[in-house]
Amino acid sequence: MPYVIAPPAIVSLPVVGCADRFPVRRIYCVGRNYVEHAQEMGFSGREAPFFFMKPADAVVPCALGETVEMAYPPATTNLHHEVELVVAIAGPGGRDIAPERAHEHVFGYAVGLDMTRRDRQGEAKKQGRPWEIGKAFDGSAPIGAIVPAAQCGELLDGPIELRVNDRVVQSSDIAKMIWGVRDIIAHLSAAWALSPGDLIMTGTPEGVGAVAAGDVLLARCAMLPELTVRVR
Ligand code: MN
Numbered sequence: 001m002p003y004v005i006a007p008p009a010i011v012s013l014p015v016v017g018c019a020d021r022f023p024v025r026r027i028y029c030v031g032r033n034y035v036e037h038a039q040e041m042g043f044s045g046r047e048a049p050f051f052f053m054k055p056a057d058a059v060v061p062c063a064l065g066e067t068v069e070m071a072y073p074p075a076t077t078n079l080h081h082e083v084e085l086v087v088a089i090a091g092p093g094g095r096d097i098a099p100e101r102a103h104e105h106v107f108g109y110a111v112g113l114d115m116t117r118r119d120r121q122g123e124a125k126k127q128g129r130p131w132e133i134g135k136a137f138d139g140s141a142p143i144g145a146i147v148p149a150a151q152c153g154e155l156l157d158g159p160i161e162l163r164v165n166d167r168v169v170q171s172s173d174i175a176k177m178i179w180g181v182r183d184i185i186a187h188l189s190a191a192w193a194l195s196p197g198d199l200i201m202t203g204t205p206e207g208v209g210a211v212a213a214g215d216v217l218l219a220r221c222a223m224l225p226e227l228t229v230r231v232r
Pocket of ligand 1 (some may be wrong): 014029030082084114201203204
């Protein structure tokens with residue numbers, strides 16, 4: 001089909017053990033999904049899950065064994081890291097997926113960083129404004145290679161950790177998520193039709209903090225490939 005301008009490229013992630021890539025459609029993110037992180041942000045940790053989104057082209061894909069660079073973004077002086085388990089949806093997707101069937105829609109898992117302009121997010125919260133300026137900026141979603149669920153099974157527990165310059169700053173277990181992956185898919189699909197290519201960033205544990213240009217972030221989750229990001 002002819003277009004009046006060149007169509008945008010399809011953003012994609014590498015898949016472990018496979019030459020073909022996973023094309024990204026949407027990125028859904030879960031807010032405050034670990035009790036200790038909710039508390040460090042000033043909340044009880046007892047809320048229903050809520051969601052925000054990042055654009056697909058915010059993804060910074062990281063191949064196996066690679067260190068990716070992310071530019072320190074403009075319009076912030078308080079860039080925060082949030083290490084998260086990322087779920088890739090294979091489909092069929094759709095609306096009103098029951099938690100008991102949710103795992104059938106999962107293609108696989110990766111580790112990712114929900115990079116956040118915390119100063120801008122804080123202002124938005126205070127003023128009752130949208131979060132995009134704080135969450136949905138260019139390069140705000142570095143994500144590693146996806147491991148297919150067919151290889152690793154359903155990921156229900158396992159350590160999740162972030163090191164900044166070799167110092168552990170976030171350390172928890174994905175079993176501590178308030179809403180597990182099946183519940184997240186059920187809640188999300190009550191409000192949006194999930195589709196193949198969707199990613200879900202499942203929330204971060206406690207220990208979020210600022211990073212500076214020159215820092216190296218090493219994210220790990222369960223047996224998933226590590227994600228290494230250098231901020232430039
Ligand atoms: Mn997050």
